[in-house]
Amino acid sequence: xxxxxxxxxxxxAVLFSIGLYGALAKRNAVVILMCIEIMxxxxxxxxxxxxxxxxxxxxxxxxxFIMVVAAAEVVVGLALVIxxxxxxxxxxxxxxxxxxx
Amino acid sequence: xxxxxxxxxxxxxxxxxxxxxAVVWLRDIFRAALFLVLCFFSVAGVFVILGADFLAAxxxxxxxxxxxxxxxxxxxLTRETQRGSPSGRFRFIAFLxxxxxxxxxxxxVVSTDWHAITEIPAEPTTSSLAQALFSGESGFVLPFEIxxxxxxxxxxGAIVLVRER
Amino acid sequence: xxxxxxxxxxxxxFSFVVISLIIRPFLNKRPQLSWYVTIASIGASLILSLWMLxxxxxxxxxxxxxxxxxxxxxxDTSIHLGVMADSLAAVMLIVVTVVSLVVQxxxxxxxxxxxxxxxxxxxxxxxxxxMLGLVLADNLLFLFVFWELVGLCSYLLIGFWFHRPEAARAxxxxxxxxxxxxxxxxxxxxxLYAKTGTFDIGELQHLALVGAIGGTxxxxxxxxxxxxxxxxxAQFPLHTWLPDAMEGPTPVSALIHAAxxxxxxxxxxxxLFPMIASSYEAIMTVAIIGGFTxxxxxxxxxxxxxxxxxxxxxxxxxxxxMMLGLGVVGVGVARGAVALEVGLALGVAVGIFHLxxxxxxxxxxxxxxxxxxxxTGTFDIREMGGLRKAMPWTFATFLIGSLSIVxxxxxxxxWGKEQILSQAWHYAPILFYLAMITVxxxxxxxFRLLFLAFxxxxxxxxxxxxxxxxxxxxxxxxxxxILSVVSGWLPISEFLGGESHSFFxxxxxxxxxxxxxxxxxxxxxxxxxxxxxxxxxESMRRRFAPLYTIVSRKYWFDELxxxxxxxxxxxxxxxxxxxxxxxxxxxxxxxxxxxxxxxAGREIRRLQTGQLQAYGLAIFIGILAIIAFFMIFG
Numbered sequence: 001x002x003x004x005x006x007x008x009x010x011x012x013a014v015l016f017s018i019g020l021y022g023a024l025a026k027r028n029a030v031v032i033l034m035c036i037e038i039m040x041x042x043x044x045x046x047x048x049x050x051x052x053x054x055x056x057x058x059x060x061x062x063x064x065f066i067m068v069v070a071a072a073e074v075v076v077g078l079a080l081v082i083x084x085x086x087x088x089x090x091x092x093x094x095x096x097x098x099x100x101x
Numbered sequence: 102x103x104x105x106x107x108x109x110x111x112x113x114x115x116x117x118x119x120x121x122x123a124v125v126w127l128r129d130i131f132r133a134a135l136f137l138v139l140c141f142f143s144v145a146g147v148f149v150i151l152g153a154d155f156l157a158a159x160x161x162x163x164x165x166x167x168x169x170x171x172x173x174x175x176x177x178l179t180r181e182t183q184r185g186s187p188s189g190r191f192r193f194i195a196f197l198x199x200x201x202x203x204x205x206x207x208x209x210v211v212s213t214d215w216h217a218i219t220e221i222p223a224e225p226t227t228s229s230l231a232q233a234l235f236s237g238e239s240g241f242v243l244p245f246e247i248x249x250x251x252x253x254x255x256x257x258g259a260i261v262l263v264r265e266r
Numbered sequence: 267x268x269x270x271x272x273x274x275x276x277x278x279x280f281s282f283v284v285i286s287l288i289i290r291p292f293l294n295k296r297p298q299l300s301w302y303v304t305i306a307s308i309g310a311s312l313i314l315s316l317w318m319l320x321x322x323x324x325x326x327x328x329x330x331x332x333x334x335x336x337x338x339x340x341x342d343t344s345i346h347l348g349v350m351a352d353s354l355a356a357v358m359l360i361v362v363t364v365v366s367l368v369v370q371x372x373x374x375x376x377x378x379x380x381x382x383x384x385x386x387x388x389x390x391x392x393x394x395x396x397m398l399g400l401v402l403a404d405n406l407l408f409l410f411v412f413w414e415l416v417g418l419c420s421y422l423l424i425g426f427w428f429h430r431p432e433a434a435r436a437x438x439x440x441x442x443x444x445x446x447x448x449x450x451x452x453x454x455x456x457x458l459y460a461k462t463g464t465f466d467i468g469e470l471q472h473l474a475l476v477g478a479i480g481g482t483x484x485x486x487x488x489x490x491x492x493x494x495x496x497x498x499x500a501q502f503p504l505h506t507w508l509p510d511a512m513e514g515p516t517p518v519s520a521l522i523h524a525a526x527x528x529x530x531x532x533x534x535x536x537x538l539f540p541m542i543a544s545s546y547e548a549i550m551t552v553a554i555i556g557g558f559t560x561x562x563x564x565x566x567x568x569x570x571x572x573x574x575x576x577x578x579x580x581x582x583x584x585x586x587x588m589m590l591g592l593g594v595v596g597v598g599v600a601r602g603a604v605a606l607e608v609g610l611a612l613g614v615a616v617g618i619f620h621l622x623x624x625x626x627x628x629x630x631x632x633x634x635x636x637x638x639x640x641x642t643g644t645f646d647i648r649e650m651g652g653l654r655k656a657m658p659w660t661f662a663t664f665l666i667g668s669l670s671i672v673x674x675x676x677x678x679x680x681w682g683k684e685q686i687l688s689q690a691w692h693y694a695p696i697l698f699y700l701a702m703i704t705v706x707x708x709x710x711x712x713f714r715l716l717f718l719a720f721x722x723x724x725x726x727x728x729x730x731x732x733x734x735x736x737x738x739x740x741x742x743x744x745x746x747x748i749l750s751v752v753s754g755w756l757p758i759s760e761f762l763g764g765e766s767h768s769f770f771x772x773x774x775x776x777x778x779x780x781x782x783x784x785x786x787x788x789x790x791x792x793x794x795x796x797x798x799x800x801x802x803x804e805s806m807r808r809r810f811a812p813l814y815t816i817v818s819r820k821y822w823f824d825e826l827x828x829x830x831x832x833x834x835x836x837x838x839x840x841x842x843x844x845x846x847x848x849x850x851x852x853x854x855x856x857x858x859x860x861x862x863x864x865x866a867g868r869e870i871r872r873l874q875t876g877q878l879q880a881y882g883l884a885i886f887i888g889i890l891a892i893i894a895f896f897m898i899f900g
């Protein structure tokens with residue numbers, strides 16, 4: 001059975017859903033960041049798959065930008081986690097509710 | 102050739118999904134982080150299957166090399182390992198939402214006619230990718246520069262945030 | 267020619283502008299300048315008025331043709347302004363300019379050294395200009411503007427010494443009470459405009475005479491206009507403001523509240539006489555209100571102790587006479603007892619002739635009051651007495667004025683009063699008897715005032731040295747005294763189209779003798795009580811105690827208006843209702859919305875849990891909902 005575009009897209013969707021579940025269900029902020037990285041990777045797979053099956057390099061260009069943004073995001077995100085950990089001694093998002101009413 | 106690709110796809114997909122599940126499943130965050138690295142690796146493999154050689158290399162360098170290390174550093178610095186990675190109060194509804202999302206996207210993917218071109222494009226892609234990025238009119242020079250500024254801002258921001266006061 | 271007519275009323279207004287914009291800000295060190303400017307402008311107006319009078323006399327039908335100017339065009343409606351140069355306007359111009367000029371001369375002495383000297387003459391100029399404009403207006407809109415301007419000047423001048431609370435209160439009272447009448451006037455103007463599409467007085471009169479407007483509509487319009495006259499001329503039931511208006515400077519009382527502005531009500535009725543007389547009900551109202559006011563005010567005049575208030579009630583009473591004169595002739599016209607053309611002219615002549623004479627002798631009486639208070643420092647006649655010896659000129663002129671107002675032959679007051687009485691005898695006998703009683707009362711209160719203030723011995727404090735007023739005050743009084751004697755001899759009545767009277771022929775009628783007899787009786791009674799003290803005033807007061815109380819408390823009209831009408835009905839009733847509405851409905855709505863927002867916010871903010879993942883979930887549930895929506899309906 002030949003592997004087509006749909007396979008990659010469904011793989012991407014599965015990976016994205018797993019990341020989504022983790023991002024929404026986990027309490028550790030670092031794990032949430034990890035799950036977000038998984039989601040971004042899932043998107044990258046979809047992008048590159050479109051690029052491959054559409055013969056358009058734009059998809060890969062987008063993937064490169066996503067990587068850049070992901071790098072920036074993880075840097076700032078982790079810096080925030082560490083800053084919060086310093087002041088509150090926790091990275092449990094259920095206990096970080098400063099933005100509450 | 103086709104069969105080889107199919108076999109490697111299925112293996113990589115299985116490893117990827119399994120390691121992603123492990124990331125969300127395991128209570129030990131350090132192990133979760135290691136499985137994340139495995140997941141990144143398998144994504145790089147998928148990129149290779151898709152003929153994106155440059156991206157596969159970038160994937161290994163950035164994700165496996167930089168981001169994974171950063172995450173492990175963060176785990177160490179926050180010393181949260183003993184508490185593990187418990188699930189929150191939203192786990193059921195989150196599971197439901199994830200599942201629904203998967204079902205929806207799958208339905209969309211299956212029901213759409215993609216007009217996919219099955220021929221394998223010319224390889225390698227590195228130089229043509231550079232062409233696409235930087236070629237005059239249709240290029241991405243400005244977004245590229247903005248991305249550079251974004252990275253700089255992220256670096257400065259990170260330094261400011263974690264600097265000891 | 268029209269330029270002259272415009273100049274007559276624009277000159278004093280120009281004087282007002284000069285005084286208030288140039289002299290008061292820049293030359294306040296030399297306030298006398300404002301007096302010169304005022305005198306010059308009013309003097310010029312007087313000369314122009316005399317010239318115009320001559321022109322009107324020469325003109326056929328005593329009407330000068332005047333162009334009118336288009337003032338305002340709104341859609342199809344165009345409003346014209348112009349002046350009306352007929353005999354009525356000419357006579358009124360003379361009255362206003364002469365009295366005003368004399369009052370300005372007198373004011374120089376009376377207001378000497380007052381810190382508000384410039385302001386005083388500025389207001390006086392504005393008043394004179396507005397009054398002249400009112401007289402000349404050929405158009406109800408124009409007339410109403412000047413009508414309100416004289417009301418404003420009256421307010422400003424009653425409250426001239428605004429630092430005295432009574433003066434400020436009296437000014438406000440005058441303004442508000444007249445406003446009640448003016449409301450009717452304005453409503454009538456608008457109503458007439460809606461009916462006929464014109465503000466022009468001549469056209470309106472014509473329309474009323476040919477019957478284009480008539481019936482109930484005309485009656486209501488006429489009564490509305492008359493209500494304006496009632497307010498301005500202090501007729502019953504809006505009479506309460508005039509006695510209080512005496513808080514203003516005495517020359518103001520003489521000019522505004524005796525001779526001219528209060529007579530504007532009479533002038534208005536005269537100006538619109540053909541229209542008002544076309545409605546029997548309306549003109550009957552005028553006659554009844556006039557006759558009743560005449561006797562009603564006279565009763566109160568008999569018991570007052572304030573020099574100027576007695577004169578104020580006398581003014582109200584005399585204005586009532588004028589209204590009565592207009593009214594009874596109008597009643598005759600409406601009944602068809604007189605030919606229309608003759609009757610209309612006759613009514614105006616009867617009313618305005620008395621107005622003409624009254625202006626001079628009443629201004630003179632006020633001058634006497636001012637002179638007396640200038641010497642004694644009070645207006646309370648119980649603290650005067652014996653001024654005859656100290657102030658011979660004041661006494662002599664005041665005596666002439668009193669005899670004139672009482673109606674002694676051959677002084678000015680006799681002629682006007684005689685005409686009114688004879689017309690009343692013809693058309694409204696009941697009102698005639700009321701007017702006859704009023705003659706007696708007038709004689710009594712005027713001579714009570716005269717004997718108490720000028721006769722006997724001085725009853726005030728010993729420290730006051732009584733001295734005659736300066737010449738600048740005496741000369742105007744003498745001038746007015748002369749006019750008070752001779753003004754009745756002028757053929758004003760014929761000029762206005764009324765009956766002529768012969769100098770001695772008037773004595774042939776028994777009615778003249780009857781009224782002279784009643785006047786003499788009144789004088790005699792006053793003499794008996796207050797000069798010779800054959801009858802004790804005190805015992806009279808005790809014998810008629812209930813009557814005395816009623817009258818001296820002014821029939822409780824002030825209390826009725828203030829306590830019952832203002833406090834009970836307005837403050838406790840309508841205003842309380844508005845207050846309740848404001849508190850509960852308006853505020854309730856505002857507070858309800860605010861409270862609802864706060865309460866909703868208090869509950870809805872619970873959505874903002876601060877839980878990052880809750881927000882993430884919400885986002886994805888939203889995305890799923892959108893996708894589902896498009897899958898189902900898309």
